Amino acid sequence: MDVSQYLEIFIDETKEHLQSLNEHLLILEKEPDNENTINEIFRAAHSLKGMAGTMGYKRMQRLTHDMENVFSEVRGGNMKVSSELVDILFRGLDALENYLANILESTEEGTEDNEDIINALNNILKGGVGGSQETETKVATNTATANIVAQATKDDKHKYKNIKLEEHEINAIKKANDMGLNVVGLTVYIQESCVLKGARAFMVNRTLEEHGEIIKLDPSAQDLEDENYDLDYSAFVITKDTPEILAKAAANVSEVKEVVADIYQLSEVDKAIVTASNEAMKKQKAKSGKVPTAKKSVKQVVNRSVRVDIGKLDVLMNLVSELIIAKNGLISVSSESDIMLDSAYHEQIEYLERITTNLHESVMKTRMVPIESVVNRFPRMIRDLTKKLNKNMELYMTGEDTELDRTVIDEIGDPLMHLLRNAADHGLESNEEREKVGKNPVGSIFLDAYQEGNNVVIEVRDDGAGINVDKIRNKAIDKGSITEEQAERMSDKDIIDLLFQPSFSTAEEVSDVSGRGVGLDVVKTKIEALGGEIEAKTKLGEGTNFIIRLPLTLAIIQALMVNIGTEKYALPLGSIQTVENILISSIKKAQGKEVINLRGNIIPIIHLNQILDCEKLEVAEEEDANELLVVIVKKGERYAGIVVDKLIGQQEIVIKSIGKYIKCPKIISGATILGNGEVALILDVNTLV
Amino acid sequence: MVEEAKQYIIVKLGEDPYGIEIKYIESIIVMQKITRVPKAQSYFKGVINLRGEIVPVLSLRKKLGFDEVEDTHATRIIIVRLEEQGAAIGIIVDEVKEVISLAGSDISKLNYDDKNDKATYSLGIGKFGDHLINILNISAMAEQDKQN
Numbered sequence: 001m002d003v004s005q006y007l008e009i010f011i012d013e014t015k016e017h018l019q020s021l022n023e024h025l026l027i028l029e030k031e032p033d034n035e036n037t038i039n040e041i042f043r044a045a046h047s048l049k050g051m052a053g054t055m056g057y058k059r060m061q062r063l064t065h066d067m068e069n070v071f072s073e074v075r076g077g078n079m080k081v082s083s084e085l086v087d088i089l090f091r092g093l094d095a096l097e098n099y100l101a102n103i104l105e106s107t108e109e110g111t112e113d114n115e116d117i118i119n120a121l122n123n124i125l126k127g128g129v130g131g132s133q134e135t136e137t138k139v140a141t142n143t144a145t146a147n148i149v150a151q152a153t154k155d156d157k158h159k160y161k162n163i164k165l166e167e168h169e170i171n172a173i174k175k176a177n178d179m180g181l182n183v184v185g186l187t188v189y190i191q192e193s194c195v196l197k198g199a200r201a202f203m204v205n206r207t208l209e210e211h212g213e214i215i216k217l218d219p220s221a222q223d224l225e226d227e228n229y230d231l232d233y234s235a236f237v238i239t240k241d242t243p244e245i246l247a248k249a250a251a252n253v254s255e256v257k258e259v260v261a262d263i264y265q266l267s268e269v270d271k272a273i274v275t276a277s278n279e280a281m282k283k284q285k286a287k288s289g290k291v292p293t294a295k296k297s298v299k300q301v302v303n304r305s306v307r308v309d310i311g312k313l314d315v316l317m318n319l320v321s322e323l324i325i326a327k328n329g330l331i332s333v334s335s336e337s338d339i340m341l342d343s344a345y346h347e348q349i350e351y352l353e354r355i356t357t358n359l360h361e362s363v364m365k366t367r368m369v370p371i372e373s374v375v376n377r378f379p380r381m382i383r384d385l386t387k388k389l390n391k392n393m394e395l396y397m398t399g400e401d402t403e404l405d406r407t408v409i410d411e412i413g414d415p416l417m418h419l420l421r422n423a424a425d426h427g428l429e430s431n432e433e434r435e436k437v438g439k440n441p442v443g444s445i446f447l448d449a450y451q452e453g454n455n456v457v458i459e460v461r462d463d464g465a466g467i468n469v470d471k472i473r474n475k476a477i478d479k480g481s482i483t484e485e486q487a488e489r490m491s492d493k494d495i496i497d498l499l500f501q502p503s504f505s506t507a508e509e510v511s512d513v514s515g516r517g518v519g520l521d522v523v524k525t526k527i528e529a530l531g532g533e534i535e536a537k538t539k540l541g542e543g544t545n546f547i548i549r550l551p552l553t554l555a556i557i558q559a560l561m562v563n564i565g566t567e568k569y570a571l572p573l574g575s576i577q578t579v580e581n582i583l584i585s586s587i588k589k590a591q592g593k594e595v596i597n598l599r600g601n602i603i604p605i606i607h608l609n610q611i612l613d614c615e616k617l618e619v620a621e622e623e624d625a626n627e628l629l630v631v632i633v634k635k636g637e638r639y640a641g642i643v644v645d646k647l648i649g650q651q652e653i654v655i656k657s658i659g660k661y662i663k664c665p666k667i668i669s670g671a672t673i674l675g676n677g678e679v680a681l682i683l684d685v686n687t688l689v
Numbered sequence: 690m691v692e693e694a695k696q697y698i699i700v701k702l703g704e705d706p707y708g709i710e711i712k713y714i715e716s717i718i719v720m721q722k723i724t725r726v727p728k729a730q731s732y733f734k735g736v737i738n739l740r741g742e743i744v745p746v747l748s749l750r751k752k753l754g755f756d757e758v759e760d761t762h763a764t765r766i767i768i769v770r771l772e773e774q775g776a777a778i779g780i781i782v783d784e785v786k787e788v789i790s791l792a793g794s795d796i797s798k799l800n801y802d803d804k805n806d807k808a809t810y811s812l813g814i815g816k817f818g819d820h821l822i823n824i825l826n827i828s829a830m831a832e833q834d835k836q837n
Contacts, residue, residue: 322741567725612727658726658736659776661831662745665728671736671743679724679738 006195007107010055012307014100017044017051021093022380025086028074029383032081042071047227048096054195057109060099066121067092073125087387088120090380157260160185160234163218169236172215173266176238184212184243185264186250189232194255198227203253205235211246212239231257236264310406313367320356320363321556321654325673327356328651332675357652360556368403371449371458374413375400378420378447385424392431392442393424399449404456408530408550412458415523419460419546420445422519427462427544437541439463455532455574456552461545467538469495493637496536500524531669533635533686559653559672559682562631563646565614568680570653570672575685577632577639579647584626596630596641603632603639606688611667635689642685655682694790697815699822700767700782702750703758707782708791708815708824713769715777717785720764737779739768746779752830753810758783771828778831789822791815796824809833 024041027034045068052060067089073079095114102110165173173183186208190200201224208214216236219229237246243261250259331349375397382395404412428434428443435441446461469492476482476498482490502521527534532550551557551574559570560579580598587594587605594605605628608614630641653672658664658681669684697708698717723735723746732751736743746766750757763784770777796813809829815822 325741614727656743658743659745659778661776661778662726662729662733662736664726668726671724673738673741673743677738678722679736679743681724681726681736 006055007103009196010051011100011104013051014048014096017048018093018097018100019376020044021048022090023376025089025093026379026383028081029083029086038071038075042068042075043228045071050192051195054193057099057103059111059113060096060109063092063095063099063114063118066118066125069125070121079124085124088117088124090384092117092121157187157258158185158262159187159232160218160236160264163216163234165216165236169216170266172238173236173264177266181212181238181240182242183215183264184237184239184241184246184261185234186237186243186246186259186261187232187234188250188256189258189260191255191257192231194231197229197231198225200253200255201225201229201233204250204256207249207253208235208237208246211241211249212237308366313363313406317363317367320360324356324360324556324652324654325675327352328675329677330675360652364405364552364556367406369406369409370400371402371404371409371412371456372400374409374416375447375449378417381417381420382424382445385421389425390430391424391428393428393445394442395420395445395447397447402449402451402456404550405552411526411530412548412550415526415548416447416458416460418519418523420447423460423462423464423544423546427464429465433465451552452549455549458548458550459545460548461543463543466540466542467496467499467536467544468540469538472496472498496538499536500534556652556654559651560631561648561651561674561680562644563648564608564612564644567612567614568648568674568678569608569612569644570651570680570682571631571633571642571685572669572682573650575633575635577634580630580632580641582628582630582641584628587628598632598639598641601639603641605630605641605643607643608683609643609645611688631685633685633689635686638689640685640689642688653680653682694792696788696790697822697824698767698788699786699817700749700765701784701786702753702755702782706786706820706822707749708789708822709767709769709780709827710824711788713771713827715768715770718766718768718779720760720766720781734781737766739777739779742777744768744777744779746781748781750781750783769827769831771831780827789817791817791822791824 021041021044024037024044027037028041031037045064049061049064049068052064070079070085070089074081079085092114095112095117098112099109102108176183188201188204190197194200205214205217205221205224214235214237217224218234223229224233239246243263247259247261250256250261330352334345334349378397379395382393385391386393423445424443428445429437429439431441431443434443444463446459448457448459448461450457473487473490473495476495477484477487481498481501487495500520500523524534527548527550530550532548534546534548536544536546538544558573560573560576561568561570563569582596582598582605587596589595590602595602596605597603628643629645629647630643632639632641655670656672658668658671666687667683667685668681670682671679672682674680696711698711698714699706699708701707718739721737723737725735726733726745729735729745730747733745733747736745738744748757761783764781765785766779766781767785768777768779795817796815798813810826812824812826815824
């Protein structure tokens with residue numbers, strides 16, 4: 001069987017299963033008796049084994065098989081969940097992840113057998129079931145399961161008979177009986193080798209729907225679609241045809257092993273319930289005058305979803321960008337001619353503008369991914385760190401459903417991991433130290449994500465010792481990063497910002513968890529590359545908080561277009577506070593810098609034309625020689641006033657990269673194409689603050 | 690040694706002919722409005738909009754250390770792309786003349802001299818009829834500016 005076409009699905013689903021195993025193992029360690037969790041683990045391991053087997057990844061299959069045996073023992077209550085057991089299982093998961101990584105790279109699983117893990121698993125099995133031989137255990141479990149299957153096939157093939165029906169379903173069956181229609185119960189068995197069980201179930205159901213109406217599925221349609229079922233499921237169909245016809249039609253779908261079907265008879269109890277409820281319904285009918293139809297409540301509204309290649313979404317996004325540029329072009333052409341006087345034309349342009357904005361929003365939304373996909377691996381990481389650092393700690397996460405653009409999601413994982421490691425290693429004190437100062441010996445790390453205006457904020461917080469500002473100050477002086485004089489003048493905040501400078505680590509000892517001095521500056525660079533910013537807040541003895549702010553969207557933003565000299569520049573609207581007219585006479589000098597006093601805030605003035613070497617605009621000087629146009633921008637707590645020559649207006653702009661060949665200063669964050677086809681540079685005013 | 694002939698586009702700076710291998714060239718466009726990029730390398734004139742793509746443009750005259758001249762109706766921007774999916778780069782030349790074929794044997798290599806920029810930019814001197822053509826090493830020119 002050629003399975004290459006399933007490779008992508010296999011990789012995606014394996015990732016999901018591994019993630020689910022990771023998460024549930026963590027839960028299991030805390031709640032060893034949680035039945036749902038162990039069932040969930042068992043199911044994921046089982047699917048994983050099946051898929052690996054189908055794809056011909058023998059080593060992967062073998063390892064999952066042995067892990068599954070352990071899970072099976074735990075499920076059967078023959079084995080206690082211990083920390084060592086979980087450790088070995090986690091090692092197994094890591095090995096599986098390595099297999100997956102190999103498959104991703106070369107479509108081959110590699111040659112690592114992971115014998116040690118398999119041996120460890122088997123040893124546990126031996127110990128867990130009381131010293132019996134490994135092979136025996138295996139055979140025993142195997143025969144046990146085989147027996148169950150055999151039994152099931154003998155007595156219980158018509159599984160639908162044991163399903164408990166809801167009242168409205170019984171009602172519908174009764175009605176169908178009254179109308180002379182057949183109610184057929186079916187149980188569909190799918191082949192073990194089936195790769196896409198969800199799709200198979202869907203096809204079977206569609207076939208059944210050609211013959212009648214499905215009134216119940218067990219498991220539910222949603223679960224079937226998500227493949228949350230073993231190898232069989234049951235359905236009830238109201239039809240004119242006989243059970244045999246239905247069974248044959250369903251069995252014709254490929255990869256279906258067997259279908260059993262029969263007329264479904266209501267038990268007397270059921271009938272009684274229905275009569276009773278019918279009475280009640282009649283009363284209600286008399287009251288409200290309308291009957292709730294059974295059909296409506298039975299048909300499930302399924303949230304259909306499609307996996308889309310990321311590349312296709314990128315293409316779509318580019319096309320939307322092009323469309324917005326074209327729209328801007330149309331507006332700029334029409335504003336130069338008399339055509340704008342035509343109100344019908346004007347209306348159409350506005351209509352177009354609305355559509356492009358909505359289209360942009362919709363496409364953006366499709367690209368949005370919950371941050372969960374990044375942060376869900378962190379609980380596992382913290383568990384590992386707990387062991388490695390010998391420090392008890394807990395990770396509390398909120399806002400995992402906060403959404404971010406996919407490109408940001410891809411990049412944000414490493415910086416967050418860095419910060420968490422930092423918090424665990426340097427932020428939190430050792431358990432003994434914590435106890436000494438009267439804190440809960442178990443340290444806490446918080447990861448909070450939430451949306452704030454046009455930004456997504458992610459906070460990584462710990463309740464550890466906090467940053468000792470004086471220590472950093474001294475270290476910085478020792479290292480020669482700052483002079484003593486400078487150190488005197490710097491505020492605590494400025495000192496903390498030093499942490500983000502390259503090769504600045506305060507940890508006295510270098511550990512392999514963190515503290516190589518390549519931490520925070522890398523984090524900062526990465527986040528700034530994503531158009532975001534990071535700041536640190538700390539309180540000695542109470543903990544440290546790293547706050548990351550990221551823009552919601554990357555590709556298209558609202559900007560204020562301004563003239564500086566003869567050139568046009570775009571200032572992202574997000575960082576702009578206000579625009580002010582400032583009298584030149586009100587500008588003061590402080591420490592050689594120009595500042596203004598704006599409603600109590602002392603704000604430094606920055607002349608962009610000097611920074612950007614722009615030519616002076618002659619005309620502007622004549623017009624308003626005694627006033628300056630100042631754009632006030634804010635970054636964190638700090639303000640700056642940026643002098644521009646003329647405001648052009650607000651515009652939706654598409655951010656384009658300026659490429660790697662041309663060297664440009666930090667302040668230029670990209671370029672955009674204006675309506676008339678000209679290029680304008682985008683200024684990242686945050687770098688000036 | 691017989692090498693297969695390659696095609697070159699002959700461009701001119703003043704009276705001097707230069708050759709650019711045709712496989713790198715995506716298109717040749719007329720002069721456009723160039724948006725200046727502050728603090729960039731002096732030979733980069735800025736960026737242009739090439740069908741929705743932002744493309745940096747450099748002056749070949751400045752890159753090779755010549756004085757700049759006023760643009761004329763013959764001034765062209767040659768769009769080169771070194772890798773198929775890579776970024777494009779625009780090169781301003783005074784004039785585009787013709788396409789010629791040169792065999793490897795028609796080109797004599799210059800002695801490599803890493804102190805001399807202009808030598809690194811040259812792949813050799815091509816002999817075409819009575820003319821001597823300086824074949825430009827476009828990838829060396831671009832690589833130098835590439836940033837990580």
